[in-house]
Amino acid sequence: MLAKNYSSVAQIYSHLMRSIDYKMWAKYVYDLSRLNGKRNISVLELACGSGEIAGFLSKKIKDYTLCDLSLDMLLSMENKLSKINCDMTLLPFKRKFDFVFSTFDSVNYLLTKKSFVKMLNSVEICLAENGIFTFDVSLDANSLNNQKYLNRSGMYGEFKYEQISRYHRSKHIHRNKFRITDKLGSTFIENHKQRIFLFDEYFEMISKTNLYVYGCYDAFSFSNASSSNERAQFVLKKRKNNADI
Numbered sequence: 001m002l003a004k005n006y007s008s009v010a011q012i013y014s015h016l017m018r019s020i021d022y023k024m025w026a027k028y029v030y031d032l033s034r035l036n037g038k039r040n041i042s043v044l045e046l047a048c049g050s051g052e053i054a055g056f057l058s059k060k061i062k063d064y065t066l067c068d069l070s071l072d073m074l075l076s077m078e079n080k081l082s083k084i085n086c087d088m089t090l091l092p093f094k095r096k097f098d099f100v101f102s103t104f105d106s107v108n109y110l111l112t113k114k115s116f117v118k119m120l121n122s123v124e125i126c127l128a129e130n131g132i133f134t135f136d137v138s139l140d141a142n143s144l145n146n147q148k149y150l151n152r153s154g155m156y157g158e159f160k161y162e163q164i165s166r167y168h169r170s171k172h173i174h175r176n177k178f179r180i181t182d183k184l185g186s187t188f189i190e191n192h193k194q195r196i197f198l199f200d201e202y203f204e205m206i207s208k209t210n211l212y213v214y215g216c217y218d219a220f221s222f223s224n225a226s227s228s229n230e231r232a233q234f235v236l237k238k239r240k241n242n243a244d245i
């Protein structure tokens with residue numbers, strides 16, 4: 001049976017991500033949040049998944065809101081943080097946040113330039129005047145170098161799973177197919193599709209909005225990114241006037 005993305009995968013997500021050092025990732029995001037220069041910031045985490053980063057960051061930041069398109073991912077969390085089930089291209093918030101971020105190439109799920117720009121505009125509306133929006137993107141090298149590790153199968157709890165990962169380089173699309181079978185023998189299939197935009201295309205899309213690139217780093221560092229990196233970390237701010245850029 002075809003399942004909604006991150007419904008069945010939500011059941012095994014923590015297992016699939018077991019080798020990810022979320023503590024280190026959260027520390028990096030925290031360091032990025034300090035670029036804001038403000039104490040006691042309010043935070044919105046987009047596409048938060050099962051809240052692994054929030055588990056670390058919310059210990060340091062009290063005003064913390066999470067959101068994700070997948071209700072199952074949000075429900076897989078046990079913390080008491082404020083959680084909203086929504087699409088990052090259509091954020092429903094009336095309030096402003098000092099720091100908005102997303103991790104783990106979640107924004108690569110936006111498949112067209114139009115939807116990417118829509119997401120940027122949606123974030124801009126709920127970003128405080130001196131706020132920061134940061135997100136990482138998975139680039140061509142990440143798909144090429146790491147596709148082999150994403151073809152895997154195994155058991156987790158009562159679930160049997162198989163993941164098939166294919167990067168269609170000429171189409172700039174990375175697909176992951178998950179086949180998950182539960183203890184009753186029912187099989188659920190999820191087809192995930194991510195767009196691997198060219199490095200320069202991000203700058204082009206951002207330039208169409210009221211945000212500008214304050215920094216763009218090789219992920220997990222503060223060194224400038226390049227198109228050959230596996231993952232780039234964009235740090236955006238709101239334009240005030242042309243003199244800011």
Ligand SMILES: C[S@@+](CC[C@H](N)C(=O)[O-])C[C@H]1O[C@@H](n2cnc3c(N)ncnc32)[C@H](O)[C@@H]1O
Pocket residue numbers: 005006017046047048049050051052053067068069070073086087088089102103104105106109110
């Ligand atoms: C690879 S997971 C990353 C989850 C989490 N950020 C992490 O670091 O583990 C991608 C997440 O993006 C979410 N997502 C995909 N498209 C979305 C959209 N348009 N709006 C909000 N969330 C979305 C999925 O539901 C999923 O939880």
